[in-house]
Amino acid sequence: MTEKLYYADSYQKEFSAKVEELHPLAGDLWGIVLDRTAFYPEGGGQPCDTGWLDDIPVQAVLEKDGSIMHVTATRPVGNTVVGRLNWRRRFDHMQQHSGEHILSAVFADLFGRENIGFHLGADAVYIDVTMDSLTGEQAAAAEAAANAVVFANLPVKCQMVSDHDLAKFPLRKQPAKGFAKLRLVSVAGVDCCPCGGTHVAASGEIGLIKIRSWERKAGAVRVDFVCGGRALEDYRLNSSVARELSVRLSVPVAEVPAAAERHLSRLEALNKQLQAARQELAGRLADDLYEKADIFTDMRLVVSVIPDATAAELADLAKTVLARGRAVVFLATGNAELNKSHFVFACTPGTSANMGGLLKKALAVTGGKGGGSAHLAQGGGIWSDKLEDALRLAREDVIG
Numbered sequence: 001m002t003e004k005l006y007y008a009d010s011y012q013k014e015f016s017a018k019v020e021e022l023h024p025l026a027g028d029l030w031g032i033v034l035d036r037t038a039f040y041p042e043g044g045g046q047p048c049d050t051g052w053l054d055d056i057p058v059q060a061v062l063e064k065d066g067s068i069m070h071v072t073a074t075r076p077v078g079n080t081v082v083g084r085l086n087w088r089r090r091f092d093h094m095q096q097h098s099g100e101h102i103l104s105a106v107f108a109d110l111f112g113r114e115n116i117g118f119h120l121g122a123d124a125v126y127i128d129v130t131m132d133s134l135t136g137e138q139a140a141a142a143e144a145a146a147n148a149v150v151f152a153n154l155p156v157k158c159q160m161v162s163d164h165d166l167a168k169f170p171l172r173k174q175p176a177k178g179f180a181k182l183r184l185v186s187v188a189g190v191d192c193c194p195c196g197g198t199h200v201a202a203s204g205e206i207g208l209i210k211i212r213s214w215e216r217k218a219g220a221v222r223v224d225f226v227c228g229g230r231a232l233e234d235y236r237l238n239s240s241v242a243r244e245l246s247v248r249l250s251v252p253v254a255e256v257p258a259a260a261e262r263h264l265s266r267l268e269a270l271n272k273q274l275q276a277a278r279q280e281l282a283g284r285l286a287d288d289l290y291e292k293a294d295i296f297t298d299m300r301l302v303v304s305v306i307p308d309a310t311a312a313e314l315a316d317l318a319k320t321v322l323a324r325g326r327a328v329v330f331l332a333t334g335n336a337e338l339n340k341s342h343f344v345f346a347c348t349p350g351t352s353a354n355m356g357g358l359l360k361k362a363l364a365v366t367g368g369k370g371g372g373s374a375h376l377a378q379g380g381g382i383w384s385d386k387l388e389d390a391l392r393l394a395r396e397d398v399i400g
């Protein structure tokens with residue numbers, strides 16, 4: 001059994017200990033068991049501490065059957081070590097975990113709903129609360145109540161309690177299993193529940209509790225929040241984004257959403273106009289191509305390279321030309337910068353020319369892949385400067 005120094009004092013950053021066991025682990029790692037440790041092992045929703053044993057970085061900390069194992073890449077030389085915590089990480093966990101107790105207590109108090117899940121990760125902290133939904137007003141009320149507890153700077157106490165004394169405590173959550181002694185964490189008059197995690201000594205150290213968002217998840221409402229240093233980081237990010245948008249849109253921060261909405265509506269209207277103009281232009285281009293095309297037997301022979309068109313625009317153009325009358329249409333487009341080229345070969349059904357076969361011949365000139373039926377074929381590949389040559393070949397094939 002390792003003596004858990006973090007149970008007695010979550011502020012202990014440094015300690016000395018005897019090395020009791022050394023286990024070689026997979027991947028050239030070592031598992032070091034000490035007689036005592038301030039390193040919190042992963043568990044109860046809280047990630048493990050990191051830090052150093054002498055100068056050896058501690059990568060992970062695990063607990064098994066009361067023994068705490070520190071995972072390192074090298075083994076210590078002596079029989080004793082000095083352990084030092086990565087305090088920044090530990091204090092962050094203390095702020096988030098203590099904030100979680102208060103927020104969960106507030107949800108229980110205001111809405112009579114229970115916290116059934118807690119996650120504390122590097123990127124996100126959340127609780128799952130047994131609610132069908134959460135309104136903006138409810139979230140704001142919970143946030144205000146939680147921060148009132150923070151501002152009141154109430155003492156947070158951790159104590160070991162035996163089975164028969166448990167009834168004296170107003171527990172928010174019942175312990176999961178039988179026990180001889182249980183560790184209770186309480187925030188004076190606000191919350192009391194069993195927990196093995198590390199906590200701040202007074203609620204004021206949490207600094208701030210900010211709900212960021214929430215969503216329905218697995219039959220509960222998942223509430224994403226940040227506390228303390230993470231809340232400051234979140235505020236920094238949000239205020240710098242808001243400031244930047246306010247400058248770009250030339251409105252005060254409070255008016256950014258309305259100004260963005262106006263810009264988006266305008267963009268949508270402009271897009272519609274652009275679409276209509278493009279369609280009209282394509283119609284005129286189709287007219288032009290059809291009118292100026294050579295007449296071969298009873299149909300038009302439309303052959304053209306259209307610069308910088310997309311594959312879809314080229315196919316639309318071919319369709320629009322065919323709508324004008326009987327025709328064979330050989331279109332190509334290419335963009336040297338994007339290193340792309342594309343062909344659309346199409347004809348009025350019943351024409352003797354085979355588009356699929358002709359496309360294969362054209363692609364043999366330029367390189368690329370494609371195929372299709374007797375009256376519609378398309379394909380392409382990387383940019384080629386032989387698009388005109390390929391089209392000429394197709395044209396000659398038709399006029400024989």
Ligand SMILES: [Zn+2]
Binds near residue numbers: 044101194196197
């Ligand atoms: Zn806890």
